[in-house]
Amino acid sequence: MxxxxxxxxxxxxxxxxxxxxxxxxxxxxxxxxxxxxxxxxxxxxxxxxxxxxxxxxxxxxxxxxxxxxxxxxxxxxxxxxxxxxxxxxxxxxxxxxxxxxxxSTDNGFExxxxxxxPEELVIQGEIVRQIEMHVSQMSELDQAIYRLCLLNELSYESAAKELGITHGAVRNRLSRLKSKHRRHDPNRETGASQ
CATH class of the missing domain: 1.10.1740.10 (RNA polymerase sigma factor, region 2, helix turn helix motif)
Structure with a gap:
């Protein structure tokens, strides 16, 4: 007990x-x-x-x-x-x-x-709140890299120019962020591709 x-x-x-x-x-x-x-x-x-x-x-x-x-x-x-x-x-x-x-002319899904x-909007708001809370615990530079590369889908080179750091620094920090959040690659057993 x-x-x-x-x-x-x-x-x-x-x-x-x-x-x-x-x-x-x-x-x-x-x-x-x-x-x-x-x-x-x-x-x-x-x-x-x-x-x-x-x-x-x-x-x-x-x-x-x-x-x-x-x-x-x-x-x-x-x-x-x-x-x-x-x-x-x-x-x-x-x-x-x-x-x-x-x-076809549609998106292929029935x-x-x-x-x-309304229910989906409430759930969406909760997801966004929890993700933002998690992101707020990162360093300012990591938050900027997260937003530029993952949310805005900028290339490493474009993000590096915007932040005034090297392409390698962006790549390495983003790689470290991803490994912190996912200690292993979920694709290994699923066959999914990133």
Missing amino acids: IAADDTTKALSDEWLTYQVGKKDEDAFDTLYRRYARLVAWQARSLLRSGPAAEDATQSTFVILWKKASRITLEGESLLPWLLGVCRIECRSILAKNQVLAQP GSSPDPG
């Missing part, structure tokens, strides 16, 4: 992820209940397809189950790691669908909806 003082620790993402690494199904269920809706929302917003979003969400949590013992959190939340894996899964699904799809509903 968990003592009252241990309740917070037992419910932290770090502790739950550690327990999932030991194949604790209850810990996995807790993390799934905590984050499945946020991961599913991101998948739905990227894929614009309910069934494809469900596949990406399930794949994300299968990867969590398989790789939890190798995850080191750089903060208190597992959400940034899950969203990163989900993005990779969505890219993989989109690439596969592009290969399989016949040319039931796509260009405008998110």
Whole structure:
């Protein structure tokens, strides 16, 4: 039985992820209940397809189950790691669908909806809040590199010019940031490509 003082620790993402690494199904269920809706929302917003979003969400949590013992959190939340894996899964699904799809005038997905509903907007706001909280814990230079390279999708060279540092410094710092957030490459077991 968990003592009252241990309740917070037992419910932290770090502790739950550690327990999932030991194949604790209850810990996995807790993390799934905590984050499945946020991961599913991101998948739905990227894929614009309910069934494809469900596949990406399930794949994300299968990867969590398989790789939890190798995850080191750089903060208190597992959400940034899950969203990163989900993005990779969505890219993989989109690439596969592009290969399989016949040319058409629409985006190739049935039931796509260009405008998110009120619930999706609330979830989107929560995702943005949690990501921004995580990013705010980085150094100012790392925050700038994150925003320029990952959000604005600038090349390393363009980001380096804007920040007044070398191309190599941007590349190395971004590589370090990515490895802090994802201690291993989720593509290894999924076959997804970045």
